[in-house]
Amino acid sequence: MIGPLTAAEQLGRLRLARTDGVGPVTYRRLLSRYATAAEALDALPGLAKSGGRATPPMVPPASVAQREIDSVAKLGGRILVLGGPDYPPLLALLDAAPPVLGDVGALAARAVAMVGARNASANGQRVAEMLAADLALAGIVVVSGMARGIDAAAHAGALSTGRTVAAIASGIDITYPPENADLQRRVAKGGAVVTEAPFGTAPQARHFPRRNCVIAGLSLGVVVVEAAPQSGSLITARMAQDEGRELFAVPGSPLDPRCRGSNDLIRSGAHLTETAADVLANLPDHPSREGLARSPMFAHGPLPGLAEPPPEAVSPAPNPNAVRRRVMELLSYSPTAVDDLIRRCQFSASVVVTALLELELADRVEMLPGNQVVLVG
Amino acid sequence: MIGPLTAAEQLGRLRLARTDGVGPVTYRRLLSRYATAAEALDALPGLAKSGGRATPPMVPPASVAQREIDSVAKLGGRILVLGGPDYPPLLALLDAAPPVLGDVGALAARAVAMVGARNASANGQRVAEMLAADLALAGIVVVSGMARGIDAAAHAGALSTGRTVAAIASGIDITYPPENADLQRRVAKGGAVVTEAPFGTAPQARHFPRRNCVIAGLSLGVVVVEAAPQSGSLITARMAQDEGRELFAVPGSPLDPRCRGSNDLIRSGAHLTETAADVLANLPDHPSREGLARSPMFAHGPLPGLAEPPPEAVSPAPNPNAVRRRVMELLSYSPTAVDDLIRRCQFSASVVVTALLELELADRVEMLPGNQVVLVG
Numbered sequence: 001m002i003g004p005l006t007a008a009e010q011l012g013r014l015r016l017a018r019t020d021g022v023g024p025v026t027y028r029r030l031l032s033r034y035a036t037a038a039e040a041l042d043a044l045p046g047l048a049k050s051g052g053r054a055t056p057p058m059v060p061p062a063s064v065a066q067r068e069i070d071s072v073a074k075l076g077g078r079i080l081v082l083g084g085p086d087y088p089p090l091l092a093l094l095d096a097a098p099p100v101l102g103d104v105g106a107l108a109a110r111a112v113a114m115v116g117a118r119n120a121s122a123n124g125q126r127v128a129e130m131l132a133a134d135l136a137l138a139g140i141v142v143v144s145g146m147a148r149g150i151d152a153a154a155h156a157g158a159l160s161t162g163r164t165v166a167a168i169a170s171g172i173d174i175t176y177p178p179e180n181a182d183l184q185r186r187v188a189k190g191g192a193v194v195t196e197a198p199f200g201t202a203p204q205a206r207h208f209p210r211r212n213c214v215i216a217g218l219s220l221g222v223v224v225v226e227a228a229p230q231s232g233s234l235i236t237a238r239m240a241q242d243e244g245r246e247l248f249a250v251p252g253s254p255l256d257p258r259c260r261g262s263n264d265l266i267r268s269g270a271h272l273t274e275t276a277a278d279v280l281a282n283l284p285d286h287p288s289r290e291g292l293a294r295s296p297m298f299a300h301g302p303l304p305g306l307a308e309p310p311p312e313a314v315s316p317a318p319n320p321n322a323v324r325r326r327v328m329e330l331l332s333y334s335p336t337a338v339d340d341l342i343r344r345c346q347f348s349a350s351v352v353v354t355a356l357l358e359l360e361l362a363d364r365v366e367m368l369p370g371n372q373v374v375l376v377g
Numbered sequence: 378m379i380g381p382l383t384a385a386e387q388l389g390r391l392r393l394a395r396t397d398g399v400g401p402v403t404y405r406r407l408l409s410r411y412a413t414a415a416e417a418l419d420a421l422p423g424l425a426k427s428g429g430r431a432t433p434p435m436v437p438p439a440s441v442a443q444r445e446i447d448s449v450a451k452l453g454g455r456i457l458v459l460g461g462p463d464y465p466p467l468l469a470l471l472d473a474a475p476p477v478l479g480d481v482g483a484l485a486a487r488a489v490a491m492v493g494a495r496n497a498s499a500n501g502q503r504v505a506e507m508l509a510a511d512l513a514l515a516g517i518v519v520v521s522g523m524a525r526g527i528d529a530a531a532h533a534g535a536l537s538t539g540r541t542v543a544a545i546a547s548g549i550d551i552t553y554p555p556e557n558a559d560l561q562r563r564v565a566k567g568g569a570v571v572t573e574a575p576f577g578t579a580p581q582a583r584h585f586p587r588r589n590c591v592i593a594g595l596s597l598g599v600v601v602v603e604a605a606p607q608s609g610s611l612i613t614a615r616m617a618q619d620e621g622r623e624l625f626a627v628p629g630s631p632l633d634p635r636c637r638g639s640n641d642l643i644r645s646g647a648h649l650t651e652t653a654a655d656v657l658a659n660l661p662d663h664p665s666r667e668g669l670a671r672s673p674m675f676a677h678g679p680l681p682g683l684a685e686p687p688p689e690a691v692s693p694a695p696n697p698n699a700v701r702r703r704v705m706e707l708l709s710y711s712p713t714a715v716d717d718l719i720r721r722c723q724f725s726a727s728v729v730v731t732a733l734l735e736l737e738l739a740d741r742v743e744m745l746p747g748n749q750v751v752l753v754g
Contacts, residue, residue, distance in 0.1 A: 123632055251628030251640050254651035255500055263628050267649045272640055274631035 005084045012037025013081045014065045017099035018198060019044065020058040024082075025367035026360050027099040029353065031083060044361065047354075050320060051362030068199045072172055076188070077104030091217035093287060094243055095369030098196035098214060102172035104188040107165060111141040112248075112279060113219035113240065115212075115233040116150025117226040117258045124150060124226035124258065127250055129157035131223060134276030136162025140283075141191065143167060143218050145211055150225045150233075152180055155187050163191035167214040169207035171195060176203045194218075212236040221246035221283050223273055227261035234261045237270070244287035248273040323347055323355045328375075331365060335372040382461045389414025390458045391442045394476035395575060396421065397435040401459075402744035403737050404476040406730060408460060421738065424731075427697060428739030448576045449549055453565075454481030468594035470664060471620055472746030475573035475591060479549035481565040484542060488518040489625075489656060490592045490617065492610040493527025493602035494635045501527060501603035501635065504627055506534035508600060511653030513539025517660075518568065520544060520595050522588055527602045527610075529557055532564050540568035544591040546584035548572060553580045571595075589613040598623035598660050600650055604638035611638045614647070621664035625650040700724055700732045705752075708742060712749040 005013070016037050017027055034040040045056035069079050080087045080101040088107045091097050112135055114128055132142045132154040142158035144151040146166040158164035166187045168176070172195050175181035187193055196210050197203075215236055216222060222240040224247075227233035241247050247270040252259025266272050271282045323345070330336070330344055342352045356373055359365040366376050382390070393414050394404055407417040422433035446456050457464045457478040465484045468474050489512055491505055509519045509531040519535035521528040523543040535541035543564045545553070549572050552558040564570055573587050574580075592613055593599055599617040601624075604610035618624050624647035629636025643649050648659045700722070707713070707721055719729045733750055736742040743753050 123630055127631055250631060251636070251643065251649075253500055253629055254504055254627060259628070260651065263649055263651055266628065266643060267655075272628075272644045274637065274640055 005081060009037055010079065010081055010084070011062060011065050011069065012041060013083070014068065014079055014100050015060050015062065016040055017081075018060045018065065018068075021048075021361055021363060022057070022099075023367065024096045024099055025369065026357065027082070029357050029367070033354070033357070047358045048361035051324070051355075051358030051360070052364060053362035057361055071199045072102050072104070075104050075173060077102060077172055077193075079103070080107075080194075088218050090220065090287065091214065094213065094217040095371075096210075096213055097217065098210070100196070101214070102195045102197070102199065104172055104193045107141075107192050107194065107218070110139070111143045111165060111219045112283065113143040113215045113222040113236070114150065114154035115144060115215065115222060115224055115227070115236050116262070117228060117231065117233065118147050118149040118151075119258070120149035120153070120226045121256065121258065124250075124252070125153035128153040128225045131225070131250075131273070131276055131279070132157030132164070133161050135279060136160070136164065138276060138280055140280075141165055143215055145169075145215055146176070146180055146184055146187070146193075148177055148180070152183060154225075155183055159183075159186055159190055165192045165194060165218060167211050167218065168193060168195045168203070169197060169211040170203035171197050171199045171201040173199055174202060208232060209235070213239060216240035216243060216245060219245060220285075220287065221248055221279065223248040223250070223279060224262045224265055224270070225250045226252060226256075226258040227265075228258050229261045229264065231261055234265070237265060246282055246284060246288075247271065248279055248282070250274070318347055318351060320351075320355065320358075323351055324359060327352060327355045327359065328364070331373060331375045333375050333377055335368055335374045338371045338373055341373065382458060386414055387456065387458055387461070388439060388442050388446065389418060390460070391445065391456055391477050392437050392439065393417055394458075395437045395442065395445075398425075398738055398740060399434070399476075400744065401473045401476055402746070403734065404459070406734050406744070410731070410734070424735045425738035428701070428732075428735035428737070429741055430739035434738055445576045449479050449481070452481050452550060454479060454549055454570075456480070457484075457571075465595050467597065467664065468591065471590065471594040472748075473587075473590055474594065475587070477573070478591070479572045479574070479576065481549055481570045484518075484569050484571065484595070487516070488520045488542060488596045489660065490520040490596035490599040490613070491527065491531035491602065492521060492589075492592065492599060492613050493604050493639070494608065494610065495524050495526040495528075496635070497526035497530070497603045498633065498635065501627075501629070502530040505530040505602045508602070508627075508650070508653055508656070509534030509541070510538050512656060513537070513541065515653060515657055517657075518542055520592055522546075522592055523553070523557055523561055523564070523570070525554055525557070529560060531602075532560055536560075536563055536567055542569045542571060542595060544588050544595065545570060545572045545580070546574060546588040547580035548574050548576045548578040550576055551579060585609060586612070590616060593617035593620060593622060596622060597662075597664065598625055598656065600625040600627070600656060601639045601642055601647070602627045603629060603633075603635040604642075605635050606638045606641065608638055611642070614642060623659055623661060623665075624648065625656055625659070627651070695724055695728060697728075697732065697735075700728055701736060704729060704732045704736065705741070708750060708752045710752050710754055712745055712751045715748045715750055718750065 030040040048057050080103050082097055082099045128150045135142055136158040141163050142154050143165045144154040146168050155164045170176050175184045216239045222237050224233050224237050249262040249265040249270040250273050342349050345352050360367055366374050411417040425434050457480050459474055459476045505527045512519055513535040518540050519531050520542045521531040523545050532541045541564055547553050552561045593616045599614050601610050601614050626639040626642040626647040627650050719726050722729050737744055743751050
């Protein structure tokens with residue numbers, strides 16, 4: 001178990017997460033390298049400069065971060081910090097777990113996501129509502145994305161008998177789409193609304209993939225109801241599967257293009273789902289071993305961001321410039337596994353990881369989920 | 378290859394098949410034991426008497442059988458005899474392959490069955506029609522049962538571009554249900570109508586299971602469109618699967634009870650089928666090994682009814698009464714494998730098989746598919 005974070009550490013981590021160029025992977029690396037967020041923030045300019053960056057990264061001032069914390073609190077919510085005790089543990093297993101989450105309401109552990117078409121048929125929405133109501137009745141929290149169609153039906157169904165969580169793409173204070181404003185308020189009251197986006201952020205198309213990632217990450221399984229091929233719902237489903245979460249799909253008529261994606265999922269192994277019993281019978285207590293094994297965090301322990309740095313090889317410290325030069329030589333525009341890079345470098349792991357941190361803060365490389373790294377073009 | 382049967386042998390086999398107490402299994406055994414149908418017919422009264430039957434079995438006179446052949450011919454059809462060259466080879470693989478089939482039209486080898494609800498939805502019928510039309514276009518013969526709903530849609534769809542086969546429960550001269558009379562005539566003209574029932578037989582509920590068996594037996598696979606749980610379509614599907622045929626099912630909404638049976642099939646491994654491509658991609662050239670291995674006929678050679686009797690052990694012929702007594706002692710009211718019976722009897726296989734024939738003709742035992750035998754209560 002991890003104790004509560006101090007207010008200062010909470011503030012520091014929020015500032016770090018909101019810093020220009022610090023993505024989920026860099027955030028984790030910085031916190032696994034420095035004892036506190038303050039130390040990481042202090043080190044940032046030097047690291048970026050070592051990596052070759054001309055101007056230091058933009059860190060939001062403490063006053064701005066404090067204002068965000070206060071605004072969320074005024075709505076009755078909190079900022080959840082990756083590595084803190086209230087951060088959802090299943091979401092923390094993701095490589096790309098959001099460093100901070102705005103949260104209004106309460107997150108619960110045993111959850112199932114339900115996603116599908118915005119332009120869902122009346123029958124599809126009815127199925128989603130019934131499934132969600134029955135899952136909620138069985139004590140399962142239903143997670144969805146507060147979109148039109150299946151999402152709204154899932155939230156509404158679960159609200160009638162239990163709790164539900166909406167992961168949204170905008171700031172926690174924004175309701176979208178307009179017709180779901182009342183539903184979003186009821187979900188915040190009865191369950192929770194969470195978001196990775198800073199307070200006040202308007203929803204934009206580019207935020208939706210990260211929102212989908214939160215939906216999948218919060219859940220032990222994803223139920224897909226009416227999804228066309230190539231739809232966002234299928235991307236959420238694949239992401240969930242990659243993270244070892246269980247996949248469920250509701251079958252539908254071949255005549256309806258909205259069912260082709262969900263039928264495809266069944267064809268490729270998703271559980272055919274007609275009733276909540278189909279979900280309950282196949283819902284594991286934990287993400288599958290396969291998914292966990294693929295998550296680098298699992299190897300280091302269950303609480304992300306707090307892993308010890310790898311043990312240093314006893315040898316004279318190499319010249320940092322030489323290390324960065326060698327790392328840049330070995331990298332290319334297709335992703336390379338960091339473990340492979342370390343082996344080929346002949347430098348110690350911590351020396352290479354430091355070089356990668358510096359290079360990322362200088363926008364010369366990008367860290368990818370799955371402990372991979374790629375040159376920035 | 379097997380040559381054509383003489384007219385006399387054809388007539389003899391029809392009489393044998395139409396004899397009181399001669400089911401598919403006994404028919405095969407008699408023809409594997411006697412060189413001709415005439416010899417089998419001559420032996421019948423003696424066998425039945427040995428088995429303990431008071432009066433000889435009712436064999437229809439040659440004139441009656443000839444009248445049936447002539448009536449079918451007048452409709453433009455033929456009687457197909459198991460063991461004859463025109464008998465459908467896939468159907469012949471079944472333990473319970475019908476000894477004779479009335480046939481108007483032409484049967485083709487590479488066929489897929491399509492079955493489903495009589496009270497199918499308009500959409501379900503449309504899917505069946507589209508699938509059947511596309512399969513026919515791809516050169517596949519579509520087999521169905523000429524019932525209302527899915528059956529009629531499948532025949533109509535396949536007729537538009539190709540051939541289709543209707544297996545019916547009545548005599549070849551009867552059309553049923555009335556609204557399909559025209560469709561049945563068009564199927565007989567463009568494809569084939571087949572039946573196990575004698576000429577002039579009215580359709581009765583008890584004929585439908587045997588009709589379903591012919592549908593499954595003629596086909597490399599069965600496509601189920603809209604089938605409720607416990608429906609006849611599911612029985613046909615299970616039968617097909619037991620015989621090593623491939624199973625396909627069209628998914629449907631959980632809200633429609635007519636889709637629950639077909640969805641269940643997908644859940645338990647049937648190919649999820651939206652288009653003809655799903656069928657074509659998974660249609661084998663032959664029934665699966667597993668199914669074939671289970672069929673006793675396969676072990677004896679591909680042409681049923683003509684297998685050689687098993688080699689006799691060189692030992693003095695045992696007393697037939699003693700053999701029958703011992704066999705009756707060993708049997709019970711739950712099915713026993715004939716192989717097991719032979720092993721426990723300590724008599725040669727042919728001696729035991731003869732005793733079983735006699736006992737079956739005397740209605741004291743019943744031969745079951747899968748080379749099993751049971752006491753008649």
